[in-house]
Amino acid sequence: MIKHLKTLLRGEVDARCLEKPNVRWFIAYCIAIVLGSSVYGATIGLWRAPLQSVFTAIKFPLLIFLTCIGNGAVNGMLAQVLGSGLSFRQTAFAILMSFAVASLILGGFSPITLFILYNAPPLDVAHACLRHCLCWHRGESASPGVASKNEWARGDGARGFIQLARWESISGGAARLEFAPLYRLTPTRRPVPA
């Protein structure tokens, strides 16, 4: 499993992987997403409180999985419209692979995030949330996604997948809002409508 994930990180997983998706690979990608994103989520939530780190560690993998599922139908349609030649199942698998890469990178960033967290001002300081979140977490969580999509675009995957990735980023952001708060602790664990 680790060997296959290393191959995935190197971008050497070619289109043959999409032709015959393997169940073992599917499980490996899911484990990578759960481990990488939950560790990263825990470091984000720890800024507020230990309990929030537990919540965010659960929310972050769910956020990724639900983004995959939520975009499955749209991606399948767009892949065919854009002439990529990929089926619904293949696009879903490709998205899962790209999110696995992103999660592994985020997992690798977790010690750095923890260190930044140690040096960050308390949450109740004015504008601390804005400065810390926008400057670091947005960039850090966005860059692995871009990197993973670029890996796919560089390979012999469909070019139209870039378009899918852009759509996915937009809807992923919407899903993230749905799962808010990731930093602040709320008794309801759900965003309160305005």
Next chain:
Amino acid sequence: MIRFGEISTKRFGMHFDIFSSDKNQTQKPTRIMNPPPLPSKQPSLFANNFVFEPMPDPGNPIRALENLLKYPGRIVHELHQTRAAILATWLLIFGIAGVAIYGIVVGAQSGGAQMWIAPAKLGFGTLLSVLICLPSLYIFTCLGGIDAQLRSVCGALFAAVCLSSILLIGFAPVAWIFSQSTDSIVFMGALHLLFWIIGIRFGLRLIGAMGRFLGATSRGHLRIWSVIFVLVCFQMTTTLRPIIAPSKTFLPTEKKFFLANWFETMNGTNEKKVK
């Protein structure tokens, strides 16, 4: 620029005709000698002359240090052999010890307790920075298309730290002279930072060499990681402050971003807070 078009021998004695001309083209082919291959481009003055070859006497740690300075390619090659773990351990020990030795010079600015506080903080901070950035280095190495093992990546990072610490020791007498000549914390901080940047520049070049040795498909990933590592080290100096100036507490009571700390130090705000 003169290029050797053709070298031909004439009937009387050996004469080398440098410039190619129409006259030479009419000569018989039996007289023409094949010229040796000449480089079409002059090598740059500070080219990365890494020769990846086996290191003689790999068990000797002193020889390893010598090779790290003179033939760093041998270290990179040796880190992918069976005895890489021992070599990597020696490199880490030498790296931390070298930084700690330089820390004594840093602490000499203030004297007193800083003489042991500064080496301890610098050694611990270096070790912590390495441990924090190691997972991301492994991930970025894989993203760069390298099929590397974790111990090789560890060894390359330890070698980079060790090389930078050796260079810092080389700069230590210069830093000591200035520390005894001035009381300006800002100037000494900038000087130590300059020396560290020079040292780590050569150290990170070693990691780039490892990427080339293992056939990296792109250098961008390791460059991005290098920026992250440098930023973490900068922040570490702020986390463990004060290192140069004396303080009542061992660790700071206020959390700061490193740029804010630098600007406040330059403006003299931190000195007012201490008073």
